[in-house]
Amino acid sequence: MGRDADDDGTVVTPSAEFPPLRPDEVDTLGRIGERWRAPRPPDGLPVDPTLDRYRERPTAGRFGRLAPIELFAVPPPQPAGLARAAGELVATEPANLPRSRPARALSRLRRVVLGPPLRSSAVLYERMRKLIALPILSSDLLSSVAYGPEAMLTVLVLAGGGALGLSLPLAGVLVVLMVAVGLSYRQTIPAYPHGAGSYIVASDNLGAMAGLTAAAGLMLDYVLTVAVSVAAGVHAVTSALPGLTPFTVPLGVLVIAVLLAGNLRGVRTAGNIFVLPTYAFVVAVLALLVVGWGRAAGRGFAPVPPPAVPAAEGLGLLLVLRAFASGAVSMTGIEAVSNAVPAFKPTEWRNARTTLGWMVAMLVVLFAGLTVLIHLDGLVPRPEETLLSQLGRLTFPTGPWYALLQAATALILLLAANTAFNDFPRLLFFMARDGHAPRRFLHMGDRLAFSNGLLALSVAAALVFVVFGGHTESLIPLYAVGVFLAFTLSQAGMVVHWRRRPGRGSRRRLALNALGATMSGLVLLTAAAAKFAQGAWLVVVAVPLLVLLFHRIHRHYATLHRALALRPPPVGPAPAEAAEGEELPQQVRHLVVVPVARLNRASLRALAYAASLGQPTLAVHIAPEDVEADRFREQWRAWGSHVRLETIVSPYRAVIGPLAHYLEALHAAGPELTLTVIVPEVVQRRRWHRPLHSRAEQRLRAALRPLPQVVVTSVPVHLTG
Amino acid sequence: MGRDADDDGTVVTPSAEFPPLRPDEVDTLGRIGERWRAPRPPDGLPVDPTLDRYRERPTAGRFGRLAPIELFAVPPPQPAGLARAAGELVATEPANLPRSRPARALSRLRRVVLGPPLRSSAVLYERMRKLIALPILSSDLLSSVAYGPEAMLTVLVLAGGGALGLSLPLAGVLVVLMVAVGLSYRQTIPAYPHGAGSYIVASDNLGAMAGLTAAAGLMLDYVLTVAVSVAAGVHAVTSALPGLTPFTVPLGVLVIAVLLAGNLRGVRTAGNIFVLPTYAFVVAVLALLVVGWGRAAGRGFAPVPPPAVPAAEGLGLLLVLRAFASGAVSMTGIEAVSNAVPAFKPTEWRNARTTLGWMVAMLVVLFAGLTVLIHLDGLVPRPEETLLSQLGRLTFPTGPWYALLQAATALILLLAANTAFNDFPRLLFFMARDGHAPRRFLHMGDRLAFSNGLLALSVAAALVFVVFGGHTESLIPLYAVGVFLAFTLSQAGMVVHWRRRPGRGSRRRLALNALGATMSGLVLLTAAAAKFAQGAWLVVVAVPLLVLLFHRIHRHYATLHRALALRPPPVGPAPAEAAEGEELPQQVRHLVVVPVARLNRASLRALAYAASLGQPTLAVHIAPEDVEADRFREQWRAWGSHVRLETIVSPYRAVIGPLAHYLEALHAAGPELTLTVIVPEVVQRRRWHRPLHSRAEQRLRAALRPLPQVVVTSVPVHLTG
Structure with a gap:
């Protein structure tokens, strides 16, 4: 069940459910076959198993009521002109339809909603262009800008209005962190061109347990991302239309269902749905920055003094660290690209790396720009209005820009959930292939999406959403622990990777990764400690439990694998009784x-x-x-x-x-x-x-x-x- | 699927699940067997199917881990000294135990609660003596005395205190009705010595639809009997101990569960549990009558004038009929004996008839005695206290007698439910044998009780109890319609029976049954009409629906029976292809x-x-x-x-x-x-x-x-x- 970093173990393929035999297994198979004696050789089959397809086209009516539908076809000749093996048929689309009438109707409805099934051979073409990949993969990351600076300032203001000035150095540190982590993932992508998720990088370099820990953290984070984003998005809608407030829970479940359906249709189509809102958000915030900075330039960049706020706590190191950890939620979602490398058009790793560069650059511009502009305008976090809304109202006192900004924000929050829909099933696929998750997550649905993984994520997120009644304020403290756990393990893994493979530039890369790992680890510890009582303990408890579950699943599959492994027959003449080898x-x-x-x-x-x-x-x-x-x-x-x-x-x-x-x-x-x-x-x-x-x-x-x-x-x- | 009145079609037997083949079916079987050719004759079995039991006692350890337990035994020689067929084994008790450990533990627990399994051959001995049968079968009937007279007077008093005097002639008519129905059932019992339930009598003489209608009415009544009796009993308990009132629903469900467990243990044991309370009730009411009548005799039987009550309605025919119908609920349960004839010791029909005689005599004495005594004492129904309680308080002003009377009343109401537990599964057994109910009701559990029928009744009654929250006042109006429907059809069936079989005394019997049928029919119509709005409409709707369901079940089984019926092979040499006969x-x-x-x-x-x-x-x-x-x-x-x-x-x-x-x-x-x-x-x-x-x-x-x-x-x- 072990996986070698050198094989093509990170390729996503529909054949993953059928792993090839190892050479020694093939050898055993041959030795079993040598001893195989059937009691009497069957004298031909009473029916042609190729359904006479190789001789001529079947005449109509030949197969009774199935005649009008060609259920099976002879495979087309190979491009090289090689003759195909005679014993092969290809099932056509109708052969997938169930037999019973209600099931058939359901199948047709499904086709209308999700589109016609896609052939396995289409898996290569269902890839993303960079301009499409950017909005799909960045909505989670960029949407964090809507609440990240505010989360940091909300902590700082506890020490009084004077402490707000600390936001500038903290933002500087965060930008360094973003750049460091971004650079780190830039190193990782070409090293793992078939998907550089934290699970794979940590497993490969730090061992299975580290990989499972990273996976558990990420999985929790994906579920929370969906629940929190949907809750925030629905809240934005119900704020605009208060009549819908009693329907918060069904609305949220509906949104999750729509996201599920969109993703079941497949990657490219899902991308098309999500392109516009992400770009709209980026354009709106950029416009905000341009106008705001322009006005600040007009007064010579003199900061407006913030209103006096009395201090509730002393300004200690812990407070600063908490503010730093809270600001760091702006970085959640940065790992999306490295997970999704194989979904890019070829050359996958190069396109992914470029997209990651753009994303981090945008993140830095938006995050730093907003933080500094908030400082220049002397704004203070208020519970009844978000800082982004305050900034928008101040910058665009008239015209449709303010409304557009708010609408784009609401929409991108809803769509941020989609990143999780991209990454969660893929993570489960890799885990399932290593035997750490149920095998069914290997199966690609008829739209070449990992239907089971999508379903699992939707059910888990909907459950969390319903249990918390859509009031996800209490979920936000749980939010960043999982993802920074994964960041830390992934980057620590890369440190080991470069140490094991010294080469050109590996010292520089090792240093970059070590810096990123240290900073991520600090954020992780700060977040876990500072938010422990508010709910982070749940993650601290859940991660080991999940790791235990994955471990147990692995043990079961390993036992099964051993039990079903072929055993060579005993040497010598075939014994009369069943020996310890295979039964003949x-x-x-x-x-x-x-x-x-x-x-x-x-x-x-x-x-x-x-x-x-x-x-x-x-x-x-x-x-x-x-x-x-x-x-x-x-x-x-x-x-x-x-x-x-x-x-x-x-x-x-x-x-x-x-x-x-x-x-x-x-x-x-x-x-x-x-x-x-x-x-x-x-x-x-x-x-x-x-x-x-x-x-x-x-x-x-x-x-x-x-x-x-x-x-x-x-x-x-x-x-x- | 038809049933002949002359065969032993009314015997309860554990073999009912395996109906014998008809002679023509055996003939077909032989003709199929003649054409049967196996491809090569099997040259002996590789293992002795009798497990070597016929040769010698197996040595210990022979059967691996099963050795210490003798799972199968050779059947004992027949009493006549005939050698048994060689190919037969008898499964011993351990062979019934499931294999898995939790299932085994459950099986043992079940044995502790329900007793060890009983052999099929014990079915003959699990019979009731008359003195045991009387309390078991009469608790339903006699307990009705506790509310029957009151139900009648409650209607009469609507026309003012003066109308209460009508209770005497009405009671006289009811006594005539009781005697007539009692005499009618006395005729029925020897005519149907294997169980003379309304379903069988009506089916036999009036056709399947009439039988199913009677069955539907009875089934509803049984379920209501359990629900209403348990509710009344629990109410008596909670009146004494008000602290238990919030636990009405769980208490009722518990009582139903105890009744179920008692009945799953089997008939005789269940009887032992129920003997004492029924006799205690009879003794208490008889003592009440003796003391009350003695006091009335002391004043020369001069009636005490009742207090003046203003009339709410005019004294019309409808009111009198309603009073009559309400008083008739005293008769519910009279059919219990005729249903349970096979549960008596031999000679069954004679013992059953004697028991029925005693029961009706007791009913008449208690009902008439109480009604007249209430009239003599000038008592008027009051909502806050039952008439029986008023009478007891008046008759026994001091001493423990009043408390004893109330306790016995509460207990017998709880136990009245038990009559339904006796009759409902038996009714389902007969219906299942005719293919009108699911086959599983034919199966006798390991205590020779119809476990599935008992379970069905318990679940239905518990559902009704829970849905109505134990407040069954609204269920009482539904109560008598079903049972009088069954009475009417049963007695009308007997009229047809005597007309078809003229003989000595058949004219007298026909007249008696015709009188009973007419009176029952009148009560049925009155009850359905007078109580229609209060809930009787539910029964009027449910009976046809149930009949439809039984009919559909019958149709399914008939289709199945036809489809599985053996077809004779075609005449002539064996054809190469499968013909319309059985496959060979x-x-x-x-x-x-x-x-x-x-x-x-x-x-x-x-x-x-x-x-x-x-x-x-x-x-x-x-x-x-x-x-x-x-x-x-x-x-x-x-x-x-x-x-x-x-x-x-x-x-x-x-x-x-x-x-x-x-x-x-x-x-x-x-x-x-x-x-x-x-x-x-x-x-x-x-x-x-x-x-x-x-x-x-x-x-x-x-x-x-x-x-x-x-x-x-x-x-x-x-x-x-």
Whole structure:
């Protein structure tokens, strides 16, 4: 289950669910095959498995009611002109449709909402241009500018209006941090061209536990990002339209559902939806900066003195650190690009690196510009109005600009959630491939999106949203701990990476990464400590629990992998009994058992099927009392006693228990036997008919499941008469 | 599905789940058997199906971990000394225990609460003596005396105090009605010695619809009896201990659960629990009558004039009829004996008839005695105190007698519910045997009680109780409609019965039944009309709906029965193709299909199992893209290509859909083939591991279920390594 940094282990592919065998496994397979003896060679198949496709085009009506639809096709010839293997068919689109009518209708509706399915071969083309990638990946990062400076000033103002001046040096440090982290990720992207998420970088360089810790932090952060962003966005809407306030929770869930649907459609389409609002926000804030700085230049950059605010706390180191940590939330989302490298158009890493550069540059301009402008205008955080709104009102006293700014802010907050929709499923994909998350997160849905991961994120975020009733003020303190945990581990991992691979410029890179790791670690510690009581403890508790869960999942898959691994057959002539190697056909000794409750069409079908296998067969009847047992034996004789019958009187009227115990006793008497239990299954057409039947077949199956070498065969009987 | 009145169709037997074949069905079976040809005769079984039991006692340790427990035994020799059929074993008690440890613990707990399981042969001995049957079956009937007279007077007093004198003639008419209905049921019991419930009598003589209508009425009444009695009983308790009032709903549910547990233990034990309170109630009321009448005799039976009450309504015919109908609730429960005839000791019908006689006599004495005594003492119904309580306070001014009377009344009201527990499951049993109710109501639990019917009644009554919050005043108006519907249909049925079977005394009996039917019918109409607005409309709506449901269930079972009925094979030599008769082994043509996702231990086991069957075999692999398909074929060749492989590229990455469609296409190409799909099933030991797997096996099974002639075989792979 280990992963090598040198293989193509970071490629996202639809075949990830089918990992190739290692050379030694192929070798074992060959040795098993050498000893394989079927009891008699099958003399051809009674039907052509290629459905006659290779001979000629099938005539209409040939396949009964399926004829008008071409469900399977012969694969097209290879570009090099090589003949394809004969035993291959390609399933066409209709072959994916379910058979039942309601399921078909659902499938069509799904197609209308999500678009037609995409072929696996389309996975390469579903890539993002830089101008599209920028808004998709940066909405989380840039939207933080809407609340980051304010979060910092809100802490500083606790020490009185005079302390607000500290915002300028703190902003300077934060800009250094942003540039350092940005530079650090610039180094990481080419080193991990197939996706440089913190999970992968930390796993590779610091070990699985560090990787899982980073993953747990990121996952919590993604869920919180969606919940918080949606809450903030919905709050902006309900502030404008107070009549909608009682519908906060359904509105939020609706927004999450729309985001889910948009992302299930696939990457490019999702991008198209999100391009405009992000650029609108950037343009609006840039306009704000230009006009604001222009006015400040008009008065010679003389800062307006802020109104006097009484100090609530002394100005200590802890307060400054808390302000720094709060300001650092402006950086959440910076890792989005490095996670999404494979979603870029080729050359992926180069385009990703350029996009990251633009993003960090924009972040620095917006963040620094806003912080300084707030200082110049002498603004103070007020609980009833955001600083951005104050700034907008001051800068654009008239005209539509203020409204536009607020609308763009609300919209980008809603869309910031989308970054999480991009990264969360991809993270789960990588984790699942290493066996740290359920395998189903490997599966690419019919739109080539990781449907299961998207669904998991939506459900988790909606749950958080509903549990907190859309009042996510209490969630914000939890917000930055997870992401800075991941930043720190990722950059520390890069330090190890450069130390292990010395080369041109690796010393400079190591220094950059070390600086970034140290600063991120400081922010992490400050955030965890300063916000511990307000909710950060939840993250501190949840991260180890998640790591434990991932670890347990990994252990289960490892056990499974070992148990299902092929074992070479023993050396020497094929032994008569099953050895510790794989079972071979010539070693299987059959006993077919047919439980018969009453003699009717269904049980005779099962008996006919059993007898037609030509293996030793035994019928078993469970009778509630002697009278019934005698009566049944009489019927059996009337039929002709074609199969040996064993009657078990169950004086306590239980059926499944005695039958299961009897099969177990048979197995104990002949441990080398494979018991095939053949059960007729009457297929109900209507769902409401099911409670009218005893489900004996299902209960028997469940009771027999733990028994070794007991094979259960269901012979369907359809109600047509 | 028809039932003949002359067969033993009214016997309650544990074998009812296994109805015997009709002679023509046995004949068909023989003709099918004549044409039966297995492909090669099995040369003996590889293991002795009697587990060597007939040869010698097994030595310890022979059956592995099961050795210490003798799970199966040889049946004891028949009393006549006849040798038993060799192919029979008897499951001992431990063979009923489930295998898994939590299920075993649950099973033991269940045994502690409900007692050890009872053998089917014990069904004859689990019978009631008359002195035990009387309290069990009469608690419903006699408890009605506690509210019957009051219900009548409450209506009469609406026309003023002067109208109360009408209670004497009305009581006289009711006594006539009681005696008439009692005599009527006395005629019914010997005519239907195996249970003379209204459902059976009405079905037999008036047709299935009348029987179902009676059954629907009775079922509603049983559920209401439980809910109302428990509510009244709990109310009596909470009146004495007001602190318990907030716990009305949980208390009621607890009482229902205790009643359920008592009845699941079985008839005799349940009787023992209920003997004392019923006799205590009878003794207390008799003492009341003796003392009260003695005092009245002391004053020369001069009635005390009742206090003046102003009239609210005029004294019209409708009011008198309403009073009559209200008084008639005293008769609910009179049908209990005739339903329970088979639960009596032999000779059942004679003991039942005697018990019914005693019951009606007691009812008449208590009802008439109380009504006249109330008149003599000049008592008037008051909302804050029951008439019985007023009478007790007046008759026993000092001493413990009053308290004893009230306690016995509360207790018998609680226990009245028990009559419903006796009759409801039995009614469902008869309906299930006719195919009018789900088959599972035929099953006798391990204590020989109809566990499923008891459970259904408890759940329904608890639901009604919870929905109405234990305030069942609003349920009382619904109460009598159902039962008088059943009375009327049952007695009308007996009229038809005597007309069809003229004989000695049949004219007298017909007249008695006709009188009873007419009077019951009048009460029914009066009750339905007078109480329509107060809730009786619910019953008027529910009865036809229930009848429709029973009818639909019957239709489904009839369809099933027809579909599963044996069809004779066509005359002439055995045809090569499947004809419209039953399928025979020589007609089954196999194609074994093994879907293989990856080559590991599990899929190789499935392949080995498939190959060992010696039938034509085809492996199918579904690949998400060409690359993966090529890789898989390479591995297949490395293994040795022992089985023909067909690869299906599914470009939209769905697996189940294309596979199901492919199997359907194969079936269309060879309609005579039986496709056996062999799927490995990895058995998870822990429940929490299940979400980590895709459940492809289950989903495939569900997708294949609608396909004809597609057999699904699960080869279990247990995780041991």
